[in-house]
Amino acid sequence: MRAAVFTSSSEPLAIREIERPRPRPGEVGLQVARVGICGSDLHVKEGGNPAFAGVVFGHEFAGVISELGKGVQDWQPGDRVVSLPIHHCGQCEACLQDKIGLCEQIVFTGYSHDHSGGYAEYTAVPTHSLHRVPDNVSFDKAALVEPLSVSRRAVSRTPIGKDSVVLVIGTGPIGAGVVQFAKVAGARTVIVSEMSAERRELAKAIGADATIDPRAGDLAEQIVAIAGRRPDVIFECVGVPGLIQQAIEVAAYEATIMVVGVCFDKDHLYPNMAVKRELTIGFSNCYTHEDFAAVLDAMESGALDPSAMHTSTIGLDEVPSVFEELMTTKSGCKTLIDPSGGAL
DSSP: EEEEEETTTTTTOOOEEOOOOOOOTTTTEEEEEEEEOOOOHHHHHHHHHHTTTTOOOOHHHOOOOOOOOOOOSSSOTTTTEEEEEEESSSSSSHHHHTTTOOOTTOEEETTSSSSOOOOOOOOEEEEEEGEOTTSOOHHHHHHHHHHHOOOOOOOOOOOOOOOOEEEEEEEHHHHHHHHHHHTTOOOSSEEOOSSSSHHHHHHEEEOOOEEEOOOGGHHHHHHHHHHHSSSSEEOSOOOOTTTHHHHHHHTTTTTTEOOOOOOOOOHHHHHOHHHHHEEEEEEOOOOOOOHHHHHHHHHHSSSSSOGGGGGEEEGGGGGHHHHHHHOOOOOSEEEEEETTTTOO
């Protein structure tokens, strides 16, 4: 089969013919219909760990079951599915509490030689990871279930109510999902702080009530001018040092700050300001089966339409050049790959 393969940080992904993964007992083979390019993939390539040489990226995928492994029941070739890209140990404290996304030995599909990802025509996944895609949900939307599940979990861990003023810092794919689920949760006003004019327009397209360029003036003053008061709930969805402190500075008294952006550098903040305001600061990571199911249900019912997040769809041959471009630009939101060449 054809796949886009990581070689090193200094070279583009390579399009190669590699062996097709075959399902082991309890697994199914999957023909990949769509797979998203994730910022985590870009970070891994940038890091250039030699241990990843030969790995096929891609953990945000949807497709059609093409083959059944030994002992598989309740699934048939032709079923449209998405998959939690989580391989967990089942024995650590997190797993024993059914918090598989926090497994101490977690391995994600697309970041392991043993669990090949979706930047390929086919992959293989365990049946316990599968969710059926409703008939009225396109593969373009289904490939967004994984990042939207990150957003849904973050929103579910905050006390958003019908009178809530919500600030979302950053509208990459995760921030864009947070905007939508904050609206689904019933927030009165959702405001997005975003430096990119293109992404401010995206925020409006996906339901934000207002957008702010944080460079245009005092952020708290801009928020109060729009909503009449400071935000009750703030989501940090960028992962850049200094933004948690920014959230503390603009928060209302007794507000909740949920950190979703992944920062790989040391950060600093002033706890006394958070103490004085009696803020709650939390961190959200990954997702559960419940989140995947909730996202699919919201798509099926029409409560959630993430179409505006979909920037473009490319074929496998375009992956090396587009991937390199995405490593240096923040334009667009979610680029999808169609490894099937238009067959699905």
